[in-house]
Amino acid sequence: MLKKEFIKNNSVYNPLLFEDRIYKIWFKDLASKKLTQSKGKNFVILIAPPNITGTLHMGHSLQNIILDILARYKRMKGFNVVWMPGTDHAGIATQNVVEKELKKEGLTRFDIGREAFVKRAWEWRNKYGFTILKQFEKLGLTLTWSKVKFTLDKPYVEQVEKAFLEYFKKGFIYRELRPINFCVRCQTPLSDLETKYKEQNGKLYYVKYFLKNSNNYVLVATTRPETMLGDTALAINPKDSRYLDLIGKTAIIPLINRDIPIIADLLVDPGFGTGVLKVTPAHDLKDYEISLKHGLKILTVIDMNAKMNENAFDFQGLDYLTARNLIVNKLEQLNLLEKIEEIKHNVPFCDRCGTELQILPSKEWFLKMNYLATLAYKAVKSKEVVITPKRFKKLYFNWLKEIRDWCISRKLWWGQQLPVWYCSRNNDNYIVSLTKPKVKCSLCKKNCWLRSEEVFDTWFSSALWPFAILYTKQEKKYYPADIVASARDIINLWIGRMIFSGKFFKGKIPFKTVYIHPTVLTKEGKRMSKSLGTGIDPVELINRYGSDALRFGLIWQLSGHQDMRFDERYVEQGKKFLNKIWNAYRFYYLNVKKVEKVEVLPSTIKFYSYDKKILSSLEKTKAFIEKKINTFEVNAALKKAYDFFWHELCDIYLEQWKKRHNKDDRILNFVMFQTLKILHPFVPHLTQLIFYSFYKDKKALFYEKY
């Protein structure tokens, strides 16, 4: 509680002195046991759980500040706001961090074994996994701290396992050997969404494949000659008139002289290279597709360490790049290489560790997407869930249209293990069960079952987040949520998958509205990223300007539909705004007999024209803000609040107040208290401090009725 002397003597507001202390008022309240803070209607916000490896960046800040404005506003409107915080275990990301730690000690995860590794990861999580939630406090977020969720909480894991079992029972899950994107460093398969393509300078090799019993050859262009050893056919487009006579003939793979058929398939692009494709089903996704149609075998030549395997003849044991060079040399020596072209092409890399990916056949678990995609499609089409701004619907529909089955298993150690039990001798024999099966294995004739060492794709568990966190009877009431906010790059990765999971398991979409917020770019319009060194640390800004100022800066710059180029000077402007508020309330404090919360003005008061003006303006401002908050245009709401406060209240009304003779404190008490509430969602710390010190009220301001 600030002393009168302090208020009188300090014309400069220093947010850094107060914000942490102010937050404690809210935290104490929000961390108290009950989820139900008020008896009003529920307003449920679904948090995007940050990774435990994460630290606060601008994207989190913007997203959650918008939601916090909403949360505070709704509370003041009488809603019971539920906004449970939580974190995601972030499979690959966390595993990589722990592996890096080990590496400093000269160890790999294989040196210490799975059990010790997982223990180590838990230790890491207990030590660092709460950093980002602490940073959320710095932002001033009014999260429901009485419940903090984690995707490896026991009840959460159980929900994930149950979901898998149910999918399996209903025939949506299958296990199959097929080529997938595989990271040889992480030693795990990846989904399409976890691979990132980068343009690389490469070489296109034109190799001569001779026809059987002939002196003629066909030229085949390839960037990866080492996969030649795994070719099972050559293919041409049936509409490509140049090669029609080749269909049905037999070609010979150079160096190893194996016969392969020449087939026709529409998937071949006549415009690329020579128009002749070498089909390597084991190491190329498109080739695999072709091979299925033509009944071709999968012949693997590269293993999970990116080395040539036992099918690679003399090249066995060599790294794929070494093998490539050797093969190119030999082809040259034998005059089987027509030419080498320099090209630029896109190569897939692991999104998490940056290693070039291999395409390798591996036995993995897949979720059939056909039906689920339909569910997801209908939900948005029928407006059962609203995506706003609506242009993002297109992104979503495009993804669903071209969706492939989802590889949900990962060969990682940190994560939720599949509820699958393999026969210890042959893992083609398995049982899906939440507990160890009691039946005997049909092969071994005894109970030999071993729990699968595979874990789920983290996104498989994130997709269940909206209901997996609600496991008590009381919590179940909060499904579905009213709103989830998301950056646009995870619309498909996360939002889409939550939609079909929710519909499938609960019959209801997990949220009514999806708000896609703009991306925060650098001042120059570049993406903010750690690896590019273009990121700006919000915590550092808070430490310089204060949390309220950062909130102001971000929201002030926010526009309805455009990405924002973040500029620190708006945070500075925010600090000026805070100072203006501080001083306006000082003036008020020093000029009325008693600061009071006045909610209603008696009609017996005599109003003068400037009173009527400000009162009507106040009503208009409130109405405008309500409209804008409900459509998530918090920026427009802030601008209105700013404009009203600064230009109408300060520049005109307070100036007039100084000069007038007929002062009735009740009016000023009313106007200032209403304004304080209007400002609160945008600059919560300062308004709370004023409420606490000037009004001498110890409650959270967001419980005051708006």
Added chain:
RNA sequence: GGACGGUUAGCUCAGUGGUAGAGCACUUCGUUUACACCGAAGAGGCCGCUGGUUCGAUCCCAGCACCGUCCACCA
């Protein structure tokens, strides 16, 4: 390759079928006891380019240019 968004004051961005708006920056003035982290006044714009619809277009339509983002990946 496909899709989406942007182009308005020096900068960052709002906005409207009928004399163009904000904040910052700038210029001039002002220390009037809440605030110089302030106030008052002011300057600054063929609203990307080319056509079309219209009595009238910055706004609607088409094309083009440039910038940005996402998706797909070609062996």
